[in-house]
Amino acid sequence: MTNLLLRLYIAGPSATSRRAEQNLRRLRDVAKARDGLAVEIIDVLKNPELAEQAAIIATPTLALEHPVRPRRIIGDLSDVERVLDFLGIESEGTKA
Amino acid sequence: MTTEDADIAAVLDRVQTGVQAFDELVMGGLPRARTTVVGGTPGSGKTVFATQFLAHGITTFGENGVLVTFEEPPADIEANMRGFGWELAKWRKDGRLGFVDASPPASDELIIGDFDLVGLLSRVQHAVKTVNAKRVVLDSLTQLFDHFIGDPKILRRELFHISSALKKSGLTVLMTAERNSEYGEITRHRLEEFVADNVVILRNVLYREKRRRTIEVLKMRGSHHAEGEAPFTLLANQGVVAVPLSSLRLEQQSSTVRVTSGNSEIDKMCGGGFFRDSVTLVSGATGTGKTLLVTNFLAGGVVAGEKAILFGYEESKGQLFRNASGWGADFAQMEAAGKLKIVCLYPEAQGLPDHLLTIQSLVDEFQPNRIAVDSLSALERIAPDTGFREFLISLTSFIKKREIAGLCTATSKSLIGGESVSEQHISTLTDSIILLRYIQEQNTMNRGLMVLKMRGSEHAKEIRKFTIDSAGMHFGESFKTAPNVFTGDDIAR
Structure with missing residues (x-):
């Protein structure tokens, strides 16, 4: 089982930030390998230097930290299936 | 103090851009705590200006800055x-400049x-x-916009948000x-x-195979600004150098001090010589003696203890020296x-704004009492009409501002009579005009000189x-019956 690290960069308590956090929780619930998924949430208002390091422009940004093929999704992640698909994570609904 | 007062005070506080002539166009600089958009086509000099x-804030005012770049990496x-x-x-x-690298990331991205x-x-x-920055530059918005091209509405909202947040912190944003x-249209999107x-616009217009750079202030909220395009150029070690159009102000002092033209007869015809801060135009067909007049003007000044400078655009230095020594002047x-x-330059070597800046910087360096330009017609070849007119306005007002005597030549197209094109532009700008003409009398071709205009003086x-010989110019009688010097028609018939 590979461990995947997902970092979610949000901007304070905005509505889109909250929606993105909720959607990320839903995403973890439906992911097949949920135990292998680590999630970190970073508030760019509190930690602008981390946003600088990661070269964040838009918020929310979900970053899949992967040595070979890093990926990023911008937005409130409202379409969970598409998010999983783009990140290459299988969900429980996916037929084997 | 009411909020209104505060707003007005804030408007009046100006932030100099470092482009001197531009700051003059906008009454001292960009208003502090405001956002200015600089629009331009690729290669128009936006990044240099920004x-x-x-740079000017950091080096001159101790105002640090932040550069946000959306396209090129900071390096x-x-x-x-x-x-x-x-x-x-x-x-x-040194901690005086901050970079924010917002160029598109290498990773795959989805919205x-x-x-x-x-x-x-x-x-x-x-x-x-x-x-601790006071100035912020975002270069360029278009790249940011294109990055999120699918969501133009969101981007417009967010740009507005960024702009107002930065202004609220008292930052001057470009x-x-x-x-x-x-x-x-003013800018893409x-x-x-x-x-x-x-809104400021930089242009880089191709006209008759020549590039002409101009800067225009299109809009300045709550403030006056000069209208129209002002020429500028990009110089090594300086960046954007706008060319001051001194026609904005006619504030030159008029001097009554006379200086010699280098020829006592012409001095007499002009009522005692040229005025010290005047510009004289010598117009004539090729071979009528314009360069000789220039030589006399320069040598006459040097003999009188003055310093003189010549900008030659038609002949090489060697040729000029040889001509001068032929007339007894040891240049x-x-x-x-x-x-x-x-100073001898090919007109084609650079654009007119650069020629003007060359003249200005050399004059300020050499500090001459008199200047000659031979000839304007050669410079006219390389520029569009509007550019040439601006050049002339700037040149003549510069000469007057420095309170030095100027002599410019123009070549008329036809051998007998006729106006040169330069003349049409320059005749209203110069203080004096001297015409040199071929005039036919029966079977001989003579040369004739007349003082057409002498501002503020009898002539x-x-x-x-x-006649011209190895000792220079020799004046004879005036013509008793002369043809029309403008058209060449024989009116004495």
Whole structure:
């Protein structure tokens, strides 16, 4: 089982930030390998230097930290299936 | 103090850009705590202008800056701007300049749902705090917009948000934006509508195979500004140098001090010589003696203890020296004595604004009492009409401002009579006009000289016959019956 690290960069308590956090929780619930998924949430208002390091422009940004093929999704992640698909994570609904 | 007062005070506080002539166009600089959009086509000098704004703040006013770049990585910009003498890397190390690299990331990216640009804003604010910046540049908005091209509505909202947040912190913001054409919509995606208090346009127009750069202030909220395009040029170690159009103000003092033209007869015809801060135009067909007049003008000044400078655009230095020595003036010796400076340039070597700046900087360096330009017609070849007119206005007002005597020549197209095109532009700008003409009398072709105009002075009205030999110009009688010097028609018939 590979461990995947997902970092979610949000901007304070905005509505889109909250929606993105909720959607990320839903995403973890439906992911097949949920135990292998680590999630970190970073508030760019509190930690602008981390946003600088990661070269964040838009918020929310979900970053899949992967040595070979890093990926990023911008937005409130409202379409969970598409998010999983783009990140290459299988969900429980996916037929084997 | 009411809020209104505060607002007015804030408007009046100006932030100098470092482009001197531009600051004059906008009454001292860009208003503090406002956003200015600088629009221009690719290669029009937006990034140079924007970087200069930061550089000037850092080097001259101790106002630190932040550069947000959406296209080129900071290292590239540092390298590109080194040629203008700006040590971005050093300033960055010294904590006077902050970079925010917002160029598109290398990783795959997808947009799902609503988003904002608070991530970018917080990075900018963090950089501003770190270097205690007063000036911020975003270069360029168009790249940012294209990055999120699928969501134009969100982007407009967010740009507005960023702009107002930065203004609220008292920052003076300059954003660049691309234009598709030199004369069309103000910027691509009409970005300026959402963020700009002020709009400045840089142009790089191709006209008759020549590039002409201009800067125009299109809008300046709550403030006056000069209208129309002002020429500028990009110079190594200086960046953007706008060419001052001194026609904005007619404030030159008029002197009554006379100086010699280098020829006692012409001095007499002019009522005692040229005025010290006047510009005289000598117009005539080829071979009528214009260069001889120039030689006399220069040598006469040097003999009277003055310093003289010549800008020659038709002949080489060697030719000029040979001509002068043929008429008994030793230019080489005068130059060695530091009394004379001869500068020969190909008109095509650079654009007119650069020629003007060359003249200005050499004059300020050499500090001459008199200047000659031979000839304007050669310079006219290389420029569009509007550019040439601006050049003449700037040149004549510069000469007057420095309170030095100027002599310019123009070549008329036809051998007998006829106006040169330069004349049409310059005749209203110069104080005096001397015409040199071929005049036919029966079977001989004579040369005639007349003082057509002498502002603020009496002058001889007759056309004087003259000859040229190895000792120079010799005046004879005036013509008793002369043909019309303008058309060449024989009116005495």
